[in-house]
Amino acid sequence: MKKMEISDSVGKKLAHDVIEYGPKQKRVLFERGHQIQESDIEKMKDSGNYFVFISEGKEEGVHEDEAASRMAEASVGKNLTVLRPRKGRVRILSEVPGLLKAKTEVIKEVNLTDPFIFALKGNNTGVRKREEVASAKIAPLVTEENKVKEIEELLERNKPVLEVVPPKVTKIGLIITGTEIYEGRIEDAFEPTLKEKLNKYGLEITKTTILPDEENKIKNKILEFHEKKYDLILVTGGMAVDSKDVTPSAIKKTGAEIISRGIPIFPGNMLMISKLGNSYILGIPACVLPDEKTSFDIILPRVLAKEKLNKEDIAGLGDGGLL
Secondary structure, eight states: OEEEEGGGOTTOBBSSOEEEEETTEEEEEEOTTOBOOTTHHHHHHHTTOSEEEEOOSSOSSEEHHHHHHHHHHHHBOTTEEEOOOBTTEEEEEESSSEEEEEOHHHHHHHHTSTTEEEEESOTTEEEOTTOEEEEEEESSSEEOHHHHHHHHHHHHHTOOSEEEEOOOOOOEEEEEEOHHHHTTSSOOOHHHHHHHHHHTTTOOOSEEEEEOSOHHHHHHHHHHHHHTTOSEEEEESOOSSSTTOOHHHHHHTTTOEEEEESOSOBSOTTOEEEEETTEEEEEEOGGGTTOSSOHHHHHHHHHHTTOOOOHHHHHGGGTTOBO
């Protein structure tokens, strides 16, 4: 590989993609391996590329495309696809909707090693099918084989460093509380909102019921869903400290284990997380209606994956909890 002025490189092959940048624009002007033509020179200069690296046949070291591909392949576990290199970067996509699990300490170790770069959505993030969850790259065009091998072995030892856990929940019950909704005074907005959030994971609500703000009726419906082996029971409304808000006490009286009554995330700090046998019960505050992203969106993919949540897990969510 050799650096040359663009005007002297006609007939040579590019050793890298040439990228053109502009306002809200980024595109590949010429791909790696392109044989430079006389007509390309002005286009190169227009994009700020007065010098390029050209290929001289067999290169020493490992090219950025190969290095990034090897990093990505060594890291992935279940339900992930590694794409072909593009612009020196390799993207990793989810094959299914679900929960992204990542060994962040291993990723950190990779990023502490020059010249490797590994970025991801974040451990315990909910992802859609075909969503990009991570990207791998090296900073220069070429690096040493021994460095790539070292990182490859690190990732292989800890594999899977990345994986996506699909939803394990099959039956979802929705209990909408509010006397004003039950009496038909106002139209419910929770069901369509929650349907949309669940559709992201390929799931549907099995059964919906509307109840007045009466503790016993709410408690009994939760118990009914539990007896019918619903994996997830969503209870909306009545989660504040107002005198009419009886949802938390109704959940408690079912005998459920209260994992968290309140959560260090805004909006949605009044979310309630509990478990009755194998059924997760979530008390959902009204902020899921006006706010695009709340604590419910953070917790939902972990519950759908049937992770065992505890108070320590919840307490740790305060770091990054201001959405």
